[in-house]
Amino acid sequence: MYVDLWQWFHESNHPQAHTFRSLSYQGWRFMHAAQSELAHQTFMDAHEQAKKLNLPCWELYFEYWACEVLIYNTVDRVKALDQTVRLAARAHQPQYKECRVLGRVYFILADIYVAIDVYGYEDKIREALNTLEADIPMDIDTHLRVMHIRAYFDYAFDRVDE
Numbered sequence: 001m002y003v004d005l006w007q008w009f010h011e012s013n014h015p016q017a018h019t020f021r022s023l024s025y026q027g028w029r030f031m032h033a034a035q036s037e038l039a040h041q042t043f044m045d046a047h048e049q050a051k052k053l054n055l056p057c058w059e060l061y062f063e064y065w066a067c068e069v070l071i072y073n074t075v076d077r078v079k080a081l082d083q084t085v086r087l088a089a090r091a092h093q094p095q096y097k098e099c100r101v102l103g104r105v106y107f108i109l110a111d112i113y114v115a116i117d118v119y120g121y122e123d124k125i126r127e128a129l130n131t132l133e134a135d136i137p138m139d140i141d142t143h144l145r146v147m148h149i150r151a152y153f154d155y156a157f158d159r160v161d162e
Contacts, residue, residue: 002138002140002143003100003139004139005100005101005139005141006139008057009021009024009061012058014055014058016049016050016055016058019049020046020049020050020058020062023042023043023046023049023062024046024062026042027039027042027043027046027065031068031073034073036069036070036073036074039069039073040066040069040070040074043062043063043065043069044063047063056095056099057096057098057099057100060087060090060091060096060099060101060102061101063087064087064101064104064105064108066083067080067083067084067105067112070083070084071084071108071111071112071115077112077115080112081113084108084109084112085109088105088109091106100137100139102136102138103132103136103137103138103142103143104138104139104142106128106129106131106132106136107128107138107142107145107146109124110124110125110128110129110146110149111145111149113128114149114152114153118152119156122157125149125153126153129146129149129150129153132146133146
């Protein structure tokens with residue numbers, strides 16, 4: 001079953017939703033302009049606002065995007081791994097169970113492990129992907145990205161037939 005992350009994003013009727021969407025657009029503009037520090041800070045500031053307002057799905061959503069910036073737009077793999085592992089560990093908590101961004105959290109956990117050392121983190125990658133595919137509804141984009149990692153993973157371990 002797929003979830004629609006973007007339907008949630010566009011149709012949220014919480015009083016802060018318009019502000020949160022604006023912050024998302026601002027963060028993405030910074031990302032596309034190669035202003036990674038500003039993008040990361042924008043997403044983390046929005047994360048803190050969501051946390052103060054007790055909006056767990058928005059909170060998880062913004063920290064997910066902050067991790068995306070670190071993973072794909074910076075070269076600080078240590079910071080990216082640290083923040084992503086902390087995010088994934090927190091994502092197990094009950095208040096995040098229904099958040100549509102949850103699948104993406106587990107995906108980027110696997111992806112940062114792949115980016116750092118696909119062989120050294122084999123067990124952690126497999127665990128993240130298995131958990132994601134077995135227990136967590138994901139959006140179709142995430143599913144396609146998981147299929148890509150699975151293919152790369154099999155290729156890296158010379159399991160081309162799989």
